[in-house]
Amino acid sequence: MIKITFGQIGLKSAQYVDFQEFIAPIIYTYRRESLLYDCTHKVQNIWAITLSQQKNHTMKTVTMMLALSLWLTSCGSNDGSNASADSSAQAASSESAGGNPDYDPKRGTGKFTDVVISPTLDKALAEKGKATSDVKCGSCHKLTDEKLVGPGWKGVTSRHTPAWILNFMTNTDEMINKDPVAQAQLEICLVRMPNQNLSDDEAKSLYEYMRQNDGVK
Amino acid sequence: MKTNLTKILALLLITGLVFQSCKPKNAGNASSSGSAEKAYVAPGKYDEFYNLVSGGFSGQMSVYGLPSGRLFRVIPVFSVDPEKGYGYSEETKPMLNTSHGFVPWDDLHHTELSQTNGEVDGRWIFGNANNTPRVARIDLASFKTAEIIELPNSAGNHSSPFITENTEYVVAGTRFSVPPDNANGDIPIDTYKENFKGYISFISVKKESGEMDLAFQIECPGVNFDLSHAGKGKSNGWFFFSCYNTEQANTLLEVNASQRDKDFIMAVNWKKAEEYIKAGKAKRIPAKYAHNKYNEKTHTATSEMKKEVLVLDAKALKDICYFIPCPKSPHGCDVDPTGEYIVGSGKLAALIPVFSFDKMLKAIEGKQFDGSFEGIPVIKYEAALYGEVKKPGLGPLHTEFDGKGNAYTTFFVSSEVVKWNIKDLKVLDRAPTYYSVGHLCIPGGDSKKPNAKYLIAYNKITKDRYLPTGPELTQSAQLYDISGDKMEMILDFPTIGEPHYAQAISADLVRDRSIKFYKINENENKYVTKGEGQAKVVREGNVVHVYMTSIRSHFAPDNIEGIKMGDVVYFHVTNLEQDWDVPHGFAIKGATNAELLIMPGETQTMKWEPDKVGIFPMYCTDFCSALHQEMSGYIRVSPKGSSVPLSYSLGKTKPIAKN
Structure with a gap:
């Protein structure tokens, strides 16, 4: 677990906030879009992070998004080969034939x-x-x-x-x-x-x- | 806004730190940054090797993947396993029967894969019980214990279960010499020299079925047999056993069994032994030992008590056994892939003697003996010696081979693995272990054809390698890449029990033979229920048989009434599923044994004696579907003599049971 204290990012508040509160919905969305599929095993790295609280909630989300997109870039390329596991559960979440002519x-x-x-x-x-x-x-x-x-x-x-x-x-x-x-x-x-x-x-x-x-x- | 920007920048910097942490680090003191990649198996990908590891004092065998070190399965062998109902279900209880009765625990030290033409073939793996002497055969199609045979005249079956190159025999040598079973054992302990004998056992293995039988035993002098390996290729037909305590001490062995400069490796000519048996030279001696078999059709184990054993006398027959002097309490006794070199590892020695099979034969032929020990000829040390590895390290224990002319020996005292060349006996490389390595394993490393990509060291001490967990720390193994000239440590991984010997095999030889489920139509269990229409409850006096089925996600029946105090209830649960990875569990509140875990198509039985009047829930313990939590039922227990009729139901129907 990596803990970043408020001092490191120049904030005054000493309250800790679970990262998951902010990052989870974002990652969930990405998962749904399969964009993050290759990287999901690394999500837990992010999961475990706590950050010191910032004052503005919107600001937080924006920051997380930025952080996440950068993280995606850095992790995405070398994991491309992981997505081939063919469990039925995974297959289920992929395409449905409904729209296939x-x-x-x-x-x-x-x-x-x-x-x-x-x-x-x-x-x-x-x-x-x-x-x-x-x-x-x-x-x-x-x-x-x-x-x-x-x-x-x-x-x-x-x-x-x-x-x-x-x-x-x-x-x-x-x-x-x-x-x-x-x-x-x-x-x-x-x-x-x-x-x-x-x-x-x-x-x-x-x-x-x-x-x-x-x-x- | 400026502060916000600062914050964003700061966060990005920190995120950079996070990326750094994505990369593996701290993979081991001696490792480079690329090591983790070598041991990394991506999610959803298969490992390249199975690693079948002894569970030591857990009594079980564990299955890992290599190079990832991921644990797949713990196979219950000599100890009960409530998780799987092993030793608790009526079907599996006979597996743990012995001449001493039901024994729920043992100490599994060594594993050995079956071989064909000296190469591992992936059919079975054997394991030894070190406490109550037994050998088990595990079927690698089901990863279940298929058979266990007990060994009479033995105590502490340590030099086992090593095999001959076509799995003709599995051997077992007694660690503790004792008076033979049919002799009077009520004697003073200090009459060891006169009365204690060391028996070695040859267990035959049927070619197709794998069924074991105690073919014969050889009575040898009272010493401690430690480890063994079969000859191969040119030395096929011979077996080599290390032994210590040739002082024949019966107390304070730590000191008294370490007096002599040399103990022995005993060479056994088992082809000669076969000839003597054919010639009628063996005696049938009364004995009592259990032979337990698990039948895959009835899903039921049976235990047979055997009554006699064939015994050959090494002293009287003169030319079955020979002693080769080996320095300082030899432990490992390993034969190289060509069958020419026999490596003895004196655990208190500072050198490794390598014996030559050819020289040994010549010495026997030319009678180059140094007298005898208890009537067994002792070959002159130099006459059998090929050479010594000088100053290899401290406390050599075990050696495996890479098939490229190199040997790898573990050193307990100096905590290292040392690679050396067999021909010139020169040390080539050394790698530290963390800490105090015991056994090691190279895939096929004790066979004629090693597959030497990896080496695994099984350590006795873990100390500071893992997060502490109180006084008892995890056991551990370490993986080395040995594909290059230098050994490279690439992974630490925890193990169950205390790992002793292990075997590894290319997954290709095992994976595709795995059973996925048992065909329900072939289920011959006496109490099978083939379909819900056959589910029923039958009373026979105070014994009640429940013929029950399970399928996603209900039991049939799931309501049972009319059980009374004093009844003995057998729940025979048949899993009707016919697909891979869908076991169902079965548990009852207050049951004093364990759960059942029933594979698809299998029937398993739980014995239950209700202890009080009331309603007892039962449920499926193995998450099976979205409605798994609904997979449950009730049993009503009434007082003895109650008039509540026996009945059972599922859903709306409620027929009255046949009495």
Whole structure:
């Protein structure tokens, strides 16, 4: 921790003020804009500083801004390589696909594109889906339209395309990070759907089970 | 306004100071300003090496990244770990069973990675228990203790768990000689010379599964076996053990075991021992020792008590063991990557003897013996000696190799690491340690193929290197860059317990084999609950089994009533998650053991005996989602003989339990 006494900057007041009070909102703003993203690990250096209080609040902010911009310049260049960590949390805070014209919201993102569905039900496949659902899904999804942890499954096959559902089941993290509908759902449920590591076959059987639940014969 | 400008200028100046402070400083007395960069691993980046470090008297093994020195994990091995439920859950309790019963603590001194063709292969790492003699195998796919085997006829398993070049055997030599287990031990202590024996053990390791078995033991004279290393390459088939207290003292060893000018390195021809066993020369001796295994499918450990062991008599068989004189209580016993040079480090000596394997063989062939010790031939010192490193430092302890013809030896008394050339025995460089270094480690530094980018010194004393924390200070290690001619200290980092030996391995050999979760469909635990539909509570007399599931973010069931005083309740919690990094915890108010920490797809069991009537909350201890704080439930405990029916529920449903 670096402590700068009022004498060093020619002030009379002896009161100490936590730097965070002033710098935190600024850094937060910068973080939001991703401008500071590369440097965030060094924020704590600044965090720990206390400065002697100045009389004029506006003045303080201006000074901090100046200090911060200079600090950014000095720290920014050598840290450019740090931003590549690909945790889902970080990915989540980056771009949403909402504004991307190339994104097909009906299909979502994942390996499934055009999924051809038979008009009739594959009962054996639906049975397999039920077995998988009992182990991996039923804790959070009801078969009715009632929301438990996640939304109820009733009607899900008419709300989404087969490809969207299959992509969401098998590519959960990327879908939650990118897909506007999945993100809207997250705002309601607040629990990210766990990636249950479903195989493609498991996912297809679950889809068949959902169709059965929606009345397909 | 002028004053404001002054202030701004002043602040900018100060900000300049702040920038200065951004730069690392004080990285070590001997370091240059570039050192910190060498040890710096940027946030989100991976380290280049795993460093698997013994936890000393913590009984555990710790996992660090190099060059950053960041601690990733503490693997519970020989001591209970309430954080992970190790030794507390019903599934893990058998891991710590011994012939003495459940032993909750030990002292883990040395770690040794499995090898294939003399190179570290990243499959398993072994650890030794120094107090209640045992060897553990840790699986580097799960970073869990997979197996522990106890050693009979031993006391203080110190010269362990060193391995042969294809992991055929892990060895263990007794530090404290004792009367054998099936002999009468109720004898005067001062009959050491007549009655005390030193046993060394060869534990076989199955090639694919890694399963250990005590293949045979060799009965040797009563001395203190200290450290060991296998021969390699040309000397594969031999094992070398340092020993001290050849005075055979049983009291005030500090003085009485330091009388002789030379003690021994014992060379063991284990291929010959195998031949004798095939020829039926070994005796089956009654013994009692535990063999504990953890099954990854049932997520459950089992403990088997073994009843006998094969024993060879070194004295009677004459040509399995030979003593080589080694100055002043040898400690480290290290074999260079070619297998030709055996370095003995007399901890009270001011020189390092280097023995030649070829010369040793010739000496044995030509019977260049200097008599015998307790019936074991003693090879003439000069006949086996390649040469001595003169005046290397004070108190040599351990040596590792860089594969480029150089050796690095630690010196406890003079607090330094000394680099020397094996061929000409000349000292090339020395680097101070802070302070009193014990073991050292170079990635692959005791194998045929070292990966000598770094050297880590494990120090015994930290003194003024870290902020004080009362009478007990942190333990510590120091990292040196040894890629150049000169060693350069680049980092201090704290360690757990007291670090003794350690191993390091390129992350590439381990990282991609890591298990991310256990497949729920392959879970064969007797009490697994595969899906909430199977969650239930079953009473069997006063024993109640709760088949419970956990998933973000609730337990099923989360309300249980009808538990009565005098009941013994088992909570079998299955984590239904199927994704990486989503363990759930489980804790109950007042539980006298510990929490459970359940990996995705795993089942773990907590035994609970309610101590009073009332409502007991339970909750998930490992932050799992935004609604983690909601992940909780209640258990109602009624008086003995109460008529409250056993029931359980989650949400609205409330079926009556089957009795």
